[in-house]
Amino acid sequence: MTTPKTFRVILIKPSRYDDTGYVIQWYRSVVPSNTLALMNGLTLDCARRRVLGDDVTISVETYDETNTIIPVAQIIGELKKAGTGMVGLVGVQTNQFPRAMDLATAFRAAEIPVVMGGFHVSGCLAMLPETPAEIQDALNKGVTIFAGEAEEHLDEVLRDAFEGKLKPVYNFLKDLPSLEGAPMPSLPYSKVRNNFGEYSSFDAGRGCPFQCSFCTIINVQGQKSRRRSPEDIAGLIRASYQQGIKRFFITDDDFARNKDWEPIFDKLIELREQEKLNVSSTIQVDTQCHKIPRFIEKAKRAGVRNVFIGLENIHPESLVGAKKRQNKIWEYRSMLQAWKEPPGIHTGLPHRYTGVHRARYCDH
Numbered sequence: 001m002t003t004p005k006t007f008r009v010i011l012i013k014p015s016r017y018d019d020t021g022y023v024i025q026w027y028r029s030v031v032p033s034n035t036l037a038l039m040n041g042l043t044l045d046c047a048r049r050r051v052l053g054d055d056v057t058i059s060v061e062t063y064d065e066t067n068t069i070i071p072v073a074q075i076i077g078e079l080k081k082a083g084t085g086m087v088g089l090v091g092v093q094t095n096q097f098p099r100a101m102d103l104a105t106a107f108r109a110a111e112i113p114v115v116m117g118g119f120h121v122s123g124c125l126a127m128l129p130e131t132p133a134e135i136q137d138a139l140n141k142g143v144t145i146f147a148g149e150a151e152e153h154l155d156e157v158l159r160d161a162f163e164g165k166l167k168p169v170y171n172f173l174k175d176l177p178s179l180e181g182a183p184m185p186s187l188p189y190s191k192v193r194n195n196f197g198e199y200s201s202f203d204a205g206r207g208c209p210f211q212c213s214f215c216t217i218i219n220v221q222g223q224k225s226r227r228r229s230p231e232d233i234a235g236l237i238r239a240s241y242q243q244g245i246k247r248f249f250i251t252d253d254d255f256a257r258n259k260d261w262e263p264i265f266d267k268l269i270e271l272r273e274q275e276k277l278n279v280s281s282t283i284q285v286d287t288q289c290h291k292i293p294r295f296i297e298k299a300k301r302a303g304v305r306n307v308f309i310g311l312e313n314i315h316p317e318s319l320v321g322a323k324k325r326q327n328k329i330w331e332y333r334s335m336l337q338a339w340k341e342p343p344g345i346h347t348g349l350p351h352r353y354t355g356v357h358r359a360r361y362c363d364h
């Protein structure tokens with residue numbers, strides 16, 4: 001009989017350095033990391049399915065460096081003592097890459113397997129003809145690069161890491177997995193409480209039909225709308241609500257172009273109005289969504305409290321130059337008014353609840 005083992009997966013969402021070299025960190029961070037929640041959900045699914053064999057348990061720990069100090073030395077000590085495990089640097093964006101590399105370098109110096117994913121490495125491999133110097137430097141230090149989406153591929157990476165056979169690069173950019181029935185993002189309340197407003201997150205879908213030239217999203221996640229089922233989303237919300245989590249950042253880069261926006265809103269409305277779950281959300285949309293019949297009306301009934309709208313620029317020529325032709329500044333006034341004054345919706349709520357944020361937040 002073999003000795004049962006535990007393979008420890010440490011998932012870290014790195015922060016970034018400020019101009020003077022300090023790691024930017026908050027008591028409560030503003031934007032929840034959906035990638036961290038997603039990778040946690042996928043790893044827990046691998047653990048449930050015992051992808052490393054019946055005698056191997058997988059444990060997973062998550063750290064969001066924007067609100068938590070990463071105990072690097074402690075993690076190294078524990079993984080060395082256990083003799084097995086890996087570190088995943090997840091959701092690494094371009095401005096976080098230098099910090100991610102410093103973390104990776106510390107772990108690699110202790111010979112801990114490190115895999116790095118996210119939009120910087122995925123975008124570079126998708127869009128550049130040659131591997132850029134900083135990613136080559138990561139490869140030279142023994143950091144494994146993961147490009148693309150992890151659904152349907154995490155089993156392989158965990159098995160390779162467990163067997164000490166990680167490849168230098170996993171490139172799944174050509175595989176855009178279906179999200180129907182895929183494991184949901186999840187983080188426990190003990191982690192969510194570190195986000196401002198105790199916001200949790202989920203992606204209801206991925207992909208955007210527009211063609212903005214500066215956008216990494218469409219080069220990594222494609223232009224076709226892939227989405228989760230309203231029932232899966234309702235299941236996530238009910239389970240979260242039982243833990244006390246009531247606010248959600250829906251991270252679709254353009255929720256208005258999720259082909260199932262209406263059934264998803266209908267399900268959220270049902271949760272709020274029939275099941276009496278007092279849930280609310282933040283979404284990201286484009287400047288044309290006010291023309292979609294019923295969109296704003298249902299958004300308000302579904303509990304949307306904040307919208308991030310990709311204005312980007314108010315100069316028409318710049319917008320055309322960036323292929324952001326859907327943004328027509330002469331329509332912004334009516335668009336903003338449509339959000340500000342939805343007829344009959346939220347009339348009893350404080351003004352701040354119907355406010356529209358003009359800032360563009362992108363997870364890319």
Ligand code: SF4
Pocket residue numbers: 208209210211212215216217218253254286310
């Ligand atoms: S609308 Fe947003 S997500 Fe879509 S292509 Fe443009 S920048 Fe990218």
